[in-house]
Amino acid sequence: MDITYIQTLMPTLWAGTLQTIKLFVLTLLFSLPLGLPFAIGSISRVWPIKILSKTYVWIFRGTPLMLQLFFIYFGLPAFGIKLDRETAAIVTFVLNYAAYFAEIYRAGIQSIDKGQHEAAKTLGFTPWQTMRIIIIPQTIKRIIPPISNEAITLVKDTALVTAIGVAELLKAAKDAVNRDVNITAYFLAAVIYLALTFLLTMLSQKLEQRYSRHEKQEV
């Protein structure tokens, strides 16, 4: 491999990486909170809310992300909603990942022992206070591993937006490869993706340690 060639590639790959990171961060920023109402909705006893939430989760987990992307970018203009590439990408990812996070939250909430709800109830907590003060804080530790998995998947999923021409890392690499007839850019992109997922893995391990402190036995 040629160092000077790599140096000429780096600025565009770096710009692509920033775009990838931006998409990643914005997706998490909005989809992590958005998943919560759908999680609580899907265990609600109010059936319209329950059906609405479950249907949402079912649709976004049951169809390909790429199809959702095409629908929102190419399909919505037919309904008078025209989004630019980047907004369409972010909106699609947020909606899609919120559905996955909703499922993770729901499973986390339902994994908490019934005795916790009962103890809170006998102490005078409302169902909502119980959720906020007792149940959700306990689920955090349990949902960190599956959320980390999704976050790692998300890094790789961001490459899908190449399909609607968003200039993220994969697109930058692909353009360079096509232009120079040289696959070095693909290698570099792979290294960058690996670095990102590696960082995420480290981060999730740190978080897990932090949130399991109350399980440690006394020494």
Added chain:
Amino acid sequence: MPVLQIEHVKKKYGDFTALNDVSLTIEKGEAVAIIGSSGSGKSTLLRCVNNLEKISSGTIKINNETLVQTVENKAVYPPDKEIRRICMKTAMVFQHFNLFPHLTCLENITVAPTHILGKEKTVAQMQAKELLEMVGLTHKADSYPAQLSGGQQQRIAIARALAIEPEIMLFDEPTSALDPEITSEVINVIQRLAQQHMTMLIVTHDMRFAKDSASRVIYMDEGKIVEENVPEKLFANPESLRLQEFLKSIR
């Protein structure tokens, strides 16, 4: 003055009758033990008193306030907010403690006083420390429940229940999940409460505990109160055949 009045309470699970016309009055300062074989409805009775279950018919009054009454054969409850207010005069200690694992022992005790009773954090902490002292666990204030033995966890659970300043404490087999050699540390705490005239309703399988701690013992079978008496008489001279057999079976 009665703290708890239960009149003609029926509780059905589908076709199955778990409580069948149960009536029981508990006066302030009484410590009443409930004994009976597994499945006789003891837990169900406690759970109906603090609204973990809804009854099918009958009346329950806590501290002279009506939690539920029966109108035209149907149990009628007030709105949820009112139910919560009335039931906060009761506090429950569970067989499996049900401490909040993500909170320290001190936080387990202060969480309801601060969030529900609206107490200042410092006030709640001061009172929690008194309760910790009472159950002999001052040194565990900052430990998490997982770092405690079963007996210690149950003592924290008792402190947590006392922190909402209930008029009556409900215990559902507080020592059944503990190793036999450590049940006494929990029993001692409950007996101290009895000496302080805390009103208590205690479901237990430990006959010696019932004999030593209770001012009155109730024997339940198949969802009914079959016999009740002061412990000396109930254990020495059981009247009903079923109680005689029950006492024989556990000896």
